[in-house]
Amino acid sequence: MNLSPEDVDEILKILDGSGYDELHLDTGRLALTLRREAGGWTSQQLLTNRERVADGPRPDNAGGSDAPREHAVAGDSRRAGAPPEGLLAVLAPLPGVFYRAPKPGAPPFVDVGGRVEADTVVGLIETMKLMNAIPAGSKGSVEEIATRNGDVAAKGDVLMWLRPDVS
Amino acid sequence: MRIRCLLIANRGEIAARLARTCRRLGIETVLAASEADLDSVPALLADRVVRLGPSAPQASYLSVAAVVAAATATGADAVHPGYGFLAESPALASACAQRGLVFVGPSAAHLRLLSDKVKARSEAAKAGLPVLPGGEVETLAGAESLSDEIGLPVLVKAAGGGGGRGMRLVREQGELAGALELASTEAREAFDDPRVYLERYVKRARHVEVQLLGDGADVVHAGDRDCSVQRRYQKLIEEAPAPDLPEELGDDMRGAAVRFARHLRYSSLGTVEFLVDPDRGEYYFLEVNPRIQVEHPVTEMVSGLDLVAEQLSLAEGNPLRLRQEEIELCGHAVECRVNAEDPARGFEPAPGVVGRAVFPAGEGIRVETALQAGTAVHPWYDSLVAKLVTAGADRSEAIRRLRGALDRCRIEGIATTLGLCRSLVASDELSAGAVDTGWLARFVAAGSGQLDGRPCGAGEAIRG
Numbered sequence: 001m002n003l004s005p006e007d008v009d010e011i012l013k014i015l016d017g018s019g020y021d022e023l024h025l026d027t028g029r030l031a032l033t034l035r036r037e038a039g040g041w042t043s044q045q046l047l048t049n050r051e052r053v054a055d056g057p058r059p060d061n062a063g064g065s066d067a068p069r070e071h072a073v074a075g076d077s078r079r080a081g082a083p084p085e086g087l088l089a090v091l092a093p094l095p096g097v098f099y100r101a102p103k104p105g106a107p108p109f110v111d112v113g114g115r116v117e118a119d120t121v122v123g124l125i126e127t128m129k130l131m132n133a134i135p136a137g138s139k140g141s142v143e144e145i146a147t148r149n150g151d152v153a154a155k156g157d158v159l160m161w162l163r164p165d166v167s
Numbered sequence: 168m169r170i171r172c173l174l175i176a177n178r179g180e181i182a183a184r185l186a187r188t189c190r191r192l193g194i195e196t197v198l199a200a201s202e203a204d205l206d207s208v209p210a211l212l213a214d215r216v217v218r219l220g221p222s223a224p225q226a227s228y229l230s231v232a233a234v235v236a237a238a239t240a241t242g243a244d245a246v247h248p249g250y251g252f253l254a255e256s257p258a259l260a261s262a263c264a265q266r267g268l269v270f271v272g273p274s275a276a277h278l279r280l281l282s283d284k285v286k287a288r289s290e291a292a293k294a295g296l297p298v299l300p301g302g303e304v305e306t307l308a309g310a311e312s313l314s315d316e317i318g319l320p321v322l323v324k325a326a327g328g329g330g331g332r333g334m335r336l337v338r339e340q341g342e343l344a345g346a347l348e349l350a351s352t353e354a355r356e357a358f359d360d361p362r363v364y365l366e367r368y369v370k371r372a373r374h375v376e377v378q379l380l381g382d383g384a385d386v387v388h389a390g391d392r393d394c395s396v397q398r399r400y401q402k403l404i405e406e407a408p409a410p411d412l413p414e415e416l417g418d419d420m421r422g423a424a425v426r427f428a429r430h431l432r433y434s435s436l437g438t439v440e441f442l443v444d445p446d447r448g449e450y451y452f453l454e455v456n457p458r459i460q461v462e463h464p465v466t467e468m469v470s471g472l473d474l475v476a477e478q479l480s481l482a483e484g485n486p487l488r489l490r491q492e493e494i495e496l497c498g499h500a501v502e503c504r505v506n507a508e509d510p511a512r513g514f515e516p517a518p519g520v521v522g523r524a525v526f527p528a529g530e531g532i533r534v535e536t537a538l539q540a541g542t543a544v545h546p547w548y549d550s551l552v553a554k555l556v557t558a559g560a561d562r563s564e565a566i567r568r569l570r571g572a573l574d575r576c577r578i579e580g581i582a583t584t585l586g587l588c589r590s591l592v593a594s595d596e597l598s599a600g601a602v603d604t605g606w607l608a609r610f611v612a613a614g615s616g617q618l619d620g621r622p623c624g625a626g627e628a629i630r631g
Contacts, residue, residue: 002190016529040575041529042575043534044526045539047539127516
């Protein structure tokens with residue numbers, strides 16, 4: 001059963017005239033909570049799945065910052081668990097699609113062995129239709145590219161490893 | 168042709184909204200969902216779900232081939248593109264026509280014409296609509312003499328599209344060459360079309376638009392909307408009707424919009440956007456949006472119409488069901504968009520998983536969203552997560568209701584623009600009347616807003 005917004009309005013009209021401050025409705029498919037607050041009513045709805053199968057792992061599910069999913073396999077070089085000695089990680093500041101070049105077909109910003117300054121742009125992360133430039137963060141050379149062009153990075157994933165200059 | 172089964176080729180709040188109208192009309196819905204959206208709220212609201220493709224929109228929501236294949240495979244007889252993605256794609260409209268599918272939108276020929284802002288501009292001028300002084304420029308010399316004629320400052324705009332991309336403001340003659348180069352490069356990258364044109368720049372402009380319905384012969388309007396509260400050409404608050412518009416100017420502008428759509432023999436739902444110069448008391452044609460718009464609920468709240476139902480009827484080839492005098496506009500409605508962005512961090516996108524989602528309810532309140540507890544807000548797509556719309560007998564009642572509605576809205580787990588919306592709607596400037604398109608940027612720069620986008624924790628007091 002689905003309740004339309006008009007249905008909810010009808011229920012609220014009935015509740016308004018009653019002495020009740022809260023209503024819980026659970027049909028198995030829909031859980032609805034209506035609550036009277038100081039300024040008026042609030043609604044919380046939870047639709048759940050009846051028969052649709054929870055299909056297997058979704059390989060390209062990016063998840064949220066606190067939900068690093070399928071690609072966050074233990075031992076994956078993209079996780080910042082145990083950094084290789086002497087190397088610094090360039091981390092994804094937010095989840096999104098990682099691009100190594102300013103546009104398709106263009107040469108990459110940097111390659112393995114390339115020299116970078118702290119403010120050198122080493123890649124882009126596209127999140128919600130916005131392109132975010134990723135700076136190297138320290139001076140040195142690129143040791144390894146850990147996330148491939150076009151792959152999804154979770155927040156905190158290692159995009160590349162840098163060998164910082166010894167100062 | 169009667170639509171029996173509609174493929175919804177979109178996601179998020181608009182997909183949920185389309186499914187609701189179809190349910191009321193007895194039209195079966197198939198949601199074409201990307202991998203990431205297979206168990207979204209719209210997927211639960213639709214009668215059936217078909218896998219459109221991977222999460223990346225290029226291979227799913229932006230793929231004409233994938234959408235047409237999904238419609239054919241599921242036996243749908245019509246395709247609704249929503250807004251964004253393929254909503255204005257002539258390729259999708261003609262691919263549908265070739266396969267005998269109803270495309271819920273205007274013809275491919277109209278989409279092609281209107282996507283070219285230079286052509287649309289000259290067509291509007293032909294129909295007698297006022298356009299800003301300007302025109303297409305091909306060379307620097309041509310641009311220099313045109314800008315001399317118009318007078319600085321001027322805007323360099325892309326012929327191929329909008330959204331602020333390929334747009335540059337030129338204040339001095341010396342900046343013109345660089346601006347042309349940049350705008351043209353940006354336009355080529357964004358729209359695959361390097362053509363640019365110049366228009367006189369209006370400093371204190373308002374953005375007002377007219378909602379139209381056309382059946383290819385006749386056209387009616389459902390009033391206007393003001394969408395001046397924008398940041399980087401993204402609207403944040405919209406209202407209907409446009410406030411403080413001189414009566415004669417408003418009448419003229421709505422009449423001009425209808426005249427243009429008649430001139431085009433336009434068939435479907437559409438919006439004509441105008442720039443209003445309050446200082447000169449003039450309005451100018453900007454462009455046509457040939458689709459359902461994000462802000463359409465404010466028009467529905469004041470007209471009582473279901474614009475999607477009218478759009479579906481027009482797509483079926485029916486004549487308009489309403490005469491102009493039957494469209495009665497009553498009261499005032501305001502909408503604010505809630506985006507998964509953190510205003511405190513330069514409006515950085517904030518994907519994540521929603522914890523609790525509490526929305527306001529009650530008289531004069533409408534919430535359009537596809538969020539509920541546990542919903543993942545993906546990095547792949549637009550950051551719009553909810554629209555809060557309120558109506559009242561007049562503007563101040565609608566705004567007062569929106570304030571209350573915002574105070575009762577809680578979205579936990581992700582950063583949102585809710586706090587900024589609260590500050591904007593509580594501000595004296597907005598309550599006092601119309602603002603211009605630069606107001607929001609000034610408001611944010613002045614730090615007037617509660618910019619902290621972090622969700623409030625359980626039990627934390629909500630700003631009153």
